[in-house]
Amino acid sequence: MVEIDPWGSGTVEDYSELFQEFGIEKFNPENIPEPMDLMRRGIIFGQRDYDLITHAMKNNEDFAALSGFMPSGRVHIGNLMVMRELIWHQQQGAETYFVIADLEAHSARGMSWEKCEKLSMDYILSMIALGFDPESGHIYRQSENQELKDLQFELGEQTNFNELNAIYGFNEETNMGHIQSVLTQSADILYPQLEEPKPTVIPVGADQDPHLRLTRGLARRMRLFSVKESYASFEIPDRYKPSINQVLQSHNGKIKSKKAAKQLEKQGADNELINALKSGGSEELEPRIRVLSRRASPELFSELGSRLQNVGRVETYDEHFDIFDGDEQEIKKIVRDTEVEHGGYGFYMPSSIYHRFMTGLTGGKMSSSIPKSHIALTDEPSDGREKVMSATTGGRETAEKQRELGGEADECPVYELYAYMLAQDDEHAKKVYDECVGGDRLCGGCKSEAAELMQDFLEKHREKREEARDRLHEFGLEPI
Ligand code: TRP
Ligand code: SF4
Numbered sequence: 001m002v003e004i005d006p007w008g009s010g011t012v013e014d015y016s017e018l019f020q021e022f023g024i025e026k027f028n029p030e031n032i033p034e035p036m037d038l039m040r041r042g043i044i045f046g047q048r049d050y051d052l053i054t055h056a057m058k059n060n061e062d063f064a065a066l067s068g069f070m071p072s073g074r075v076h077i078g079n080l081m082v083m084r085e086l087i088w089h090q091q092q093g094a095e096t097y098f099v100i101a102d103l104e105a106h107s108a109r110g111m112s113w114e115k116c117e118k119l120s121m122d123y124i125l126s127m128i129a130l131g132f133d134p135e136s137g138h139i140y141r142q143s144e145n146q147e148l149k150d151l152q153f154e155l156g157e158q159t160n161f162n163e164l165n166a167i168y169g170f171n172e173e174t175n176m177g178h179i180q181s182v183l184t185q186s187a188d189i190l191y192p193q194l195e196e197p198k199p200t201v202i203p204v205g206a207d208q209d210p211h212l213r214l215t216r217g218l219a220r221r222m223r224l225f226s227v228k229e230s231y232a233s234f235e236i237p238d239r240y241k242p243s244i245n246q247v248l249q250s251h252n253g254k255i256k257s258k259k260a261a262k263q264l265e266k267q268g269a270d271n272e273l274i275n276a277l278k279s280g281g282s283e284e285l286e287p288r289i290r291v292l293s294r295r296a297s298p299e300l301f302s303e304l305g306s307r308l309q310n311v312g313r314v315e316t317y318d319e320h321f322d323i324f325d326g327d328e329q330e331i332k333k334i335v336r337d338t339e340v341e342h343g344g345y346g347f348y349m350p351s352s353i354y355h356r357f358m359t360g361l362t363g364g365k366m367s368s369s370i371p372k373s374h375i376a377l378t379d380e381p382s383d384g385r386e387k388v389m390s391a392t393t394g395g396r397e398t399a400e401k402q403r404e405l406g407g408e409a410d411e412c413p414v415y416e417l418y419a420y421m422l423a424q425d426d427e428h429a430k431k432v433y434d435e436c437v438g439g440d441r442l443c444g445g446c447k448s449e450a451a452e453l454m455q456d457f458l459e460k461h462r463e464k465r466e467e468a469r470d471r472l473h474e475f476g477l478e479p480i
Contacts, residue, residue, distance in 0.1 A: 006168075006207050019046055019206075022213060027353060033058065036088040038081060038355060040426060041419050044203075046354035048212060052199035053351050057092050064192035064200040065089035068099025068142075068185075071119035072109040073368025074376040075126045078358045080421055085203035085353065087131045094201070096137040098127055099188050103142040107177035113143070121480040124472075126377045129464035134475040142184050147194060152180070152187035158221040159183075159214070167210050186215040189350050190222075197336060197346040206354045219347040223294055224339045225304065227332050230290040230322065232257060232280050240273045248285060256282050289331050292320040296339075304338045358420055359413045361391040378465075381458035388417065388451035394436075395443035406439040414443070414450050422453040 024046045029035035031054050038044045056063035067082050069075075090096035100123065102116040111119075120141065128134055142148060164170050164179060189211065192200045202212060220226065230236075231244050247260045255263075257280025265274050277285075291308070293301050305321060308314050311334065312326030323331060336346040360366040360373030367373055375384045394412030396402040409415040415432060423429035435441035472479050 006210055019209075022209065024048060024209065024354065036085070037423075037426065038085065038420070041429060043081070043420060044085070044353050044355045046206065047352060048216070049199075049349060049351040050201065050353060052348065053089075053201045056199050060093070062196070062198045063094050064097065064198055065094040065203065066097035066099065066188060066192050066200060067203050068101045068188055069123050070101045070105035070109060070111075071116045071123060072105040072111050073119070074378060075122045076366070076368055076374035076376045077417075077421060078366040078374055079123075079126075080130070080377075081355045081358075082203055082205070083127055083130050083132070085355070087127075089201060089203070090133060090137055091131075095192060095198075096132070097188075097192055098124075098132065098137065098139045100124075100139070100141040101181075101185070101188070103177075103184050104181040106143075107175065107181045116143075118480055122378060124477065125465045125468050126461070128468035128471075128475075129461055134477070139477070142188070145191075148184065148187050148191055151190065151194065152183045155186050155190075155218050155222070156180075156183050158218050163214070163217075167214055182211070182214070185211050186218050189215045190219060190345075190347055193345065193347050197340065197348055199348050200350050202350050202352045204352060204354060205357055209352070209354065212350060212352045216349045219349045221294070222345050222347055224296040224300065224342070224344040225335050226292050226294055227328070227335055228290050228292070229328070230288050231285045232283055233322075234276060234280055234283075236273065236276050240270075243267075243269055243273060244285065248287065254284050254286055256284055258282060260285055286324065288322045288324050289326055289328050290320055290322055291331065291335055296342075296344075300338070300342050303342075304335065307334050307338055358416055361387055361413050363392045363413065375454065375458070377458070377461055379458060381455040381462065384458045385451040385455040388414065388454050389447055391417075391447065393443045393447070399442055402442055403439045407436040407441065407443065409433045409436040412436070414447055417450050417454065422450055422457065 025048065027039065027044050027047045027050065029039040029044075031051070032039065053063055055061070065086055067086050069079065069082070086096055086098060100116075100120040102111075102113070102120065105111040105116050106113065124139060127139075140148070161170075164182065168182065170179065189200070189202055192198065202208075204212070228238070229241065231248075236244060243264060244260070247255060247263055250263075257277045261274050261277035261280075264277065289312075291304070296304070301319075305314065305316055308321060308323060308326075308331065311323060311331055313324040315322040315324075340346040358366050360370065361375070362370075362372050364370075364373065368376075372387070375387050379387070391413050393414050394408030394410065396405055396407065409432070415436060418432045419429050423432065432441065432446065436446065469479055
């Protein structure tokens with residue numbers, strides 16, 4: 001069964017439980033030097049491995065950001081988030097990639113190539129208008145990128161039909177183009193690392209997580225070596241790390257397996273863990289970093305062995321090394337460098353951030369195929385204004401009730417407009433919220449204010465798009 005469908009119409013509420021199951025973690029803006037508004041306001045709520053990105057930003061190390069759009073409809077305010085997230089990362093120093101997913105639009109949405117090409121210009125112009133720098137950043141169409149397609153082919157060798165079925169709910173009827181477009185997206189996600197491995201963040205809506213799960217697996221399988229924390233010659237599943245660490249701590253970092261088994265049994269630990277430890281007998285548990293060969297030649301394996309000698313005490317086995325008292329980051333670097341020098345990719349697993357979706361202006365889902373649900377970035381500014389004025393709200397039936405009970409800002413698409421894009425600053429967003437729930441704000445006035453801001457935004461955006469159009473040739477792009 002598919003649980004999150006990237007081509008379907010689920011909402012974040014449906015996803016939140018699944019996230020824990022799939023290992024998505026909470027996004028914590030506190031670790032970031034100057035978080036962007038979407039981070040501060042809780043609109044970006046989830047992440048995978050984002051600490052790699054924070055670390056790179058803080059230490060001025062190379063990192064990349066990539067995301068993409070299917071050119072299958074008009075660019076609308078719901079697309080703003082990914083665009084702004086990419087631009088923000090570019091401004092923080094990321095090598096930034098903007099993907100026009102025309103292969104996917106062709107196979108999953110049946111868009112003609114001509115239409116794809118036409119619509120994609122809309123996305124490119126808005127992206128530049130919003131602040132993307134096409135000189136230092138990259139824009140590519142999937143269909144025109146041969147390196148990407150070669151990578152896609154290689155990634156295809158690392159997965160199979162069963163895995164794709166399990167992740168996406170494909171079946172015998174699924175067309176091969178659609179299946180290929182999934183691998184193309186994985187190739188997109190790893191593309192920034194082709195020249196050189198680097199942490200890469202993929203800002204997306206929550207529905208895109210299946211692609212990240214697939215790609216993280218593929219990135220790992222493409223490696224010649226893998227590196228992991230270990231405690232003994234036998235394997236203990238990663239999820240038991242905290243329990244093992246706790247036992248080790250209470251015994252100054254060393255304890256016999258069977259003794260650890262006893263102690264954990266008393267504490268009511270899982271049988272799987274206890275049995276694994278019992279099978280270890282009198283072997284001592286001792287933390288170590290394990291480097292396993294996945295696909296390295298015997299020569300490369302021994303070459304790596306000699307490079308690791310300086311890092312710590314190395315025990316060599318048939319297909320892995322155990323390194324004691326070594327620094328994990330240093331080991332990872334040596335492994336990655338060795339791999340890349342010998343023709344491997346050395347991919348980092350991609351990081352990701354997830355944002356909430358904007359609710360449609362009419363309630364329900366915001367979709368490019370429902371005109372009233374969204375405001376296109378190319379809508380007439382006065383039409384944008386009208387759409388805000390006729391949006392659904394979280395208001396009460398009467399003004400008296402609103403004053404008495406307060407509005408339901410958390411359920412209000414108009415409040416979302418403020419929080420996601422219209423508020424001048426956090427203060428402003430908070431003021432709207434507090435006044436609304438406190439009964440000091442009525443929907444009519446609140447909407448007029450938002451409508452005004454929307455019209456203003458659309459007017460300015462239109463001007464900036466025209467400026468961008470005039471400059472396209474400077475960036476080697478053709479206006480369409
Ligand atoms: N599948 C994405 C969408 O539905 C588009 C996309 C293609 C993408 N390649 C990507 C998103 C790489 C993030 C990263 O809009
Ligand atoms: Fe929404 Fe504003 Fe009405 Fe509150 S006052 S429910 S934020 S429109």
